[in-house]
Amino acid sequence: MTEAPTFYSERTALAWRRTAIAAMGTAGLFVNHAVVSGWRPAAIGPALAAVGLLFLAGISFARNNSLHHGHREHGPRAIAMATVVVLIVCVVSVFIAFFVPGAPPAIT
Numbered sequence: 001m002t003e004a005p006t007f008y009s010e011r012t013a014l015a016w017r018r019t020a021i022a023a024m025g026t027a028g029l030f031v032n033h034a035v036v037s038g039w040r041p042a043a044i045g046p047a048l049a050a051v052g053l054l055f056l057a058g059i060s061f062a063r064n065n066s067l068h069h070g071h072r073e074h075g076p077r078a079i080a081m082a083t084v085v086v087l088i089v090c091v092v093s094v095f096i097a098f099f100v101p102g103a104p105p106a107i108t
Contacts, residue, residue, distance in 0.1 A: 010067075016060045016067065017060065019060040020058075021057075023053040023054070023056040023057040027051075030049045031050045034047045049089045049093070052085045056085040056086070059085075060082065062078075
């Protein structure tokens with residue numbers, strides 16, 4: 001069942017679109033870190049984080065489209081998956097900052 005678009009669903013759809021764009025940009029930064037580090041074994045973490053963020057971008061884009069079409073029933077699942085991906089990427093980022101040689105210092 002679809003309903004007429006409302007302002008709150010439009011704002012939510014735009015927030016999911018911004019999440020997709022931010023995830024793609026951050027994935028690009030992780031890929032850059034992996035390439036600059038020479039694709040050594042320490043680049044596995046950033047590469048996996050980039051894949052996770054691209055997955056998040058896909059989730060966000062799909063949720064944006066479903067909200068534009070008036071479908072609101074799968075919101076909790078998308079939110080849960082997005083939360084898990086963000087937490088995993090945060091853990092990878094902290095690991096890179098503290099334990100990977102050659103990474104920029106965590107606190108300057």
